[in-house]
Amino acid sequence: MMPTPSPSPSAHVPPPWLCELPKKDPWSTPFAECLLKHLDVQPGHAILDVCCGDGIPAFYLAHQVGSAGRVVGVDMNHAQLIRSRAVQGLAFPWLAFHHGDVRELPRHLGQFDRITGNLSFMFFRPNRQDALRQIIQFLKPGGQLVLTFPSQGTFDSLWQCVDREMLTRGFTRERERFMAYLAERPSAQDAHRWLEACGMVRVEVAEYPLEVQTNPGHEFLYHPLLRGGFLDDVYECFADQEVAERFMEDIADAVPGFLPLLANRCVMAAWLPGNESGEIARPRESP
Secondary structure, eight states, X not given: OOOOOOOOSSTTSOOGGGGSOOXXXXXXXXXXXXXXXXXXXXXXXXXXXXXXXXXXXHHHHHHHHOTTSEEEEEESOHHHHHHHHHHHTTSOTTEEEEEOOGGGOOGGGOOEEEEEETTOGGGSOSOHHHHHHHHHTTEEEEEEEXXXXXXXXXXXXXXXXXXXXXXXXXXXXXXXXXXXXXXXXXXXXXXXXXXXHTTOEEEEEEEEEEEEOOOSTHHHHTOTTXXXXXXXXXXXXXXXXXXXXXXXXXXXXXXXXXXXXXXXXXXXXXXXXXXXTSOOOOOOOOO
């Protein structure tokens, strides 16, 4: 999360902290660091940042491209966009935040040298390949796409504990829903296959481990990286939330048994082939 802005004597000059990735963000920043390992960004580039959230790494990218470039951040979450605009203030006039669905972006946005999306790809449901094809249409020929997401295998030790407990307690329907949730999570192999199916070249998909620190009990149940996301998916498997709460309290007590808790920071990067004729290279249709 970006820090709360403070008054600046020169509103048009961004403060140094807005020109870099937030140092204290334990989730978005580590994923963004992996994204930047694979992104070729140059001054003057036009960048579309999908599922931009709180602006990590949109503000950093705006600093990198400079006033000769432009950055457009798109997200469906109004609250996050309001916060991003408040943090931005009058800094980076070439950075704009828009409300929108990445699966139905308006044509007037134009085309971009780079398309990025930090912690984005998991939101491209229900048909991720189709959503990927849609955003690639906004990429210039010869442009680069770089997205990150927590890939399949993230928090496997936790999910194995949840699965064993559901099986032991006879939670058949809840376990079926839980298995469906796990199966729906995209893998690194899925990402590689879908990029190639969309006609992208120089495809790179890499995973970087990230250990999430937690302790048993309340700290685990209300961990900022787990509650409001990953753990809620387990709660949603239960029709009776009182049963769900008792079940998750037992899981929280078992935390030492599934540490270390590891996430997979997956980066999917690829390029749209160039076209010397000047015509727009379109991604291939599904077979």
